[in-house]
Amino acid sequence: xxNFLAPVQxxxxxxxxxxxxxxxxxxxxxGAALEHLLISGGKRIRPAVALLTGGMLGADTDRxxxxxxxxxxLHTATLVHDDLIDGALLRRGIxxxxxxxxxxxxxxxxxxxxxxxxxxxxxxxxxxxxQLFSETLATIVNGxxxxxxxxHGLASRENYFTRIHAKTASMFELATAAAAxxxxxxxxxxxxxxxxxxxxxxxxxxxxxxxxxxxxxxTVGKPVASDxxxxxxxxxxxxxxxxxxxxxxxxxxxxxNRYNNATxxxxxxxxxxxxxxxxAMDEAKIFITRAMxxxxxxxxxxxxxxxxxxxxxIVDRQL
Numbered sequence: 001x002x003n004f005l006a007p008v009q010x011x012x013x014x015x016x017x018x019x020x021x022x023x024x025x026x027x028x029x030x031g032a033a034l035e036h037l038l039i040s041g042g043k044r045i046r047p048a049v050a051l052l053t054g055g056m057l058g059a060d061t062d063r064x065x066x067x068x069x070x071x072x073x074l075h076t077a078t079l080v081h082d083d084l085i086d087g088a089l090l091r092r093g094i095x096x097x098x099x100x101x102x103x104x105x106x107x108x109x110x111x112x113x114x115x116x117x118x119x120x121x122x123x124x125x126x127x128x129x130x131q132l133f134s135e136t137l138a139t140i141v142n143g144x145x146x147x148x149x150x151x152h153g154l155a156s157r158e159n160y161f162t163r164i165h166a167k168t169a170s171m172f173e174l175a176t177a178a179a180a181x182x183x184x185x186x187x188x189x190x191x192x193x194x195x196x197x198x199x200x201x202x203x204x205x206x207x208x209x210x211x212x213x214x215x216x217x218x219t220v221g222k223p224v225a226s227d228x229x230x231x232x233x234x235x236x237x238x239x240x241x242x243x244x245x246x247x248x249x250x251x252x253x254x255x256x257n258r259y260n261n262a263t264x265x266x267x268x269x270x271x272x273x274x275x276x277x278x279x280a281m282d283e284a285k286i287f288i289t290r291a292m293x294x295x296x297x298x299x300x301x302x303x304x305x306x307x308x309x310x311x312x313x314i315v316d317r318q319l
Contacts (some may be wrong), residue, residue, distance in 0.1 A: 004309035007302045008051040011065055015047050018069035022116035033097055033109045040094045047072045048310065049200070050175040053193055056303035057183035063124050064182060070120035070133065071175050073113055076141055078171075080110035081173050085144070086230065100117035121178075129178045136174040139166050152231035153254045155241050160234065164205040165198070172201030185191050192294055196307075206284040209234035211317075212275055213268060218305065225268045231256060237267075239276035281315070288315050 005012065011189025019038060023031035040302030054064040082088070083096040084106045090096060098106040114137070165205040176197030180190040213225055215234050227234050231253060233241070243251055249267040252259040271277065288311050295311070298304050 004306040015068045034258035050179045053305045054179035055175045059182040073117035077113035139170045168205035170203030173197040196294040203284040233281040239279045240271045
């Protein structure tokens with residue numbers, strides 16, 4: 001990580017400072033909650049992508065820092081609500097906000113962080129960025145609603161890719177396209193930056209879904225195969241289903257029949273041994289290859305090279 005952060009290393013503390021400032025002059029518990037969330041181990045990938053993209057394309061540094069803080073706060077707010085919806089008590093091995101507070105307090109804190117993220121987006125003084133920010137938030141929320149009402153037990157590649165776009169890739173698109181909108185570039189460059197963010201974000205989520213199967217709870221910070229335990233079918237399980245459509249454990253999950261930890265453990269071991277995880281990683285690498293090809297259309301500079309390293313990190317990262 002250190003290598004690809006090098007061109008923006010001096011800016012990352014400014015991003016954190018700008019996020020922390022958003023709780024000033026508000027209820028002290030909001031400041032405490034925001035601090036808890038900001039020190040919980042996030043890698044700041046999304047703000048780094050925004051800073052690097054804008055640096056590559058010539059954006060104003062102060063506006064870029066504001067944008068990066070806005071994007072990371074938006075991401076943080078979605079995690080607060082996701083953890084509450086999922087009943088998750090741990091994230092990255094640290095107690096979630098809803099493990100400590102009431103549902104009402106947790107929801108209101110997430111709402112506050114959404115509002116402050118939007119305020120920061122407005123401080124970029126770009127109507128186009130504000131519009132893209134609001135469209136991205138609507139995409140994320142619509143994806144969560146679809147998942148709540150129809151996503152459980154649905155084994156469809158089309159549904160899966162639509163879901164991970166809404167959940168993850170849309171925010172990477174925001175990071176790259178908004179940074180380009182703050183830069184002195186033409187519309188076709190903005191579109192190329194958006195496409196790069198899409199490919200990067202899709203790969204990022206596929207690898208996350210792979211690590212959900214390959215990691216251990218003590219390292220992942222949440223139960224292994226946590227999505228599968230909730231009836232959400234990710235790419236490794238979809239690949240397994242294609243090869244073993246009659247597997248009784250997977251069908252128990254898909255049909256929401258009674259299943260327990262032993263069922264999940266058998267299924268996880270079967271998926272690990274089937275080659276389905278490797279196949280999912282191959283698909284992630286296809287997205288990354290497309291992202292790398294788009295990067296080659298941008299000017300060669302330290303920021304572009306850092307984005308190339310970051311792209312490699314996304315498919316090489318281990319827990």
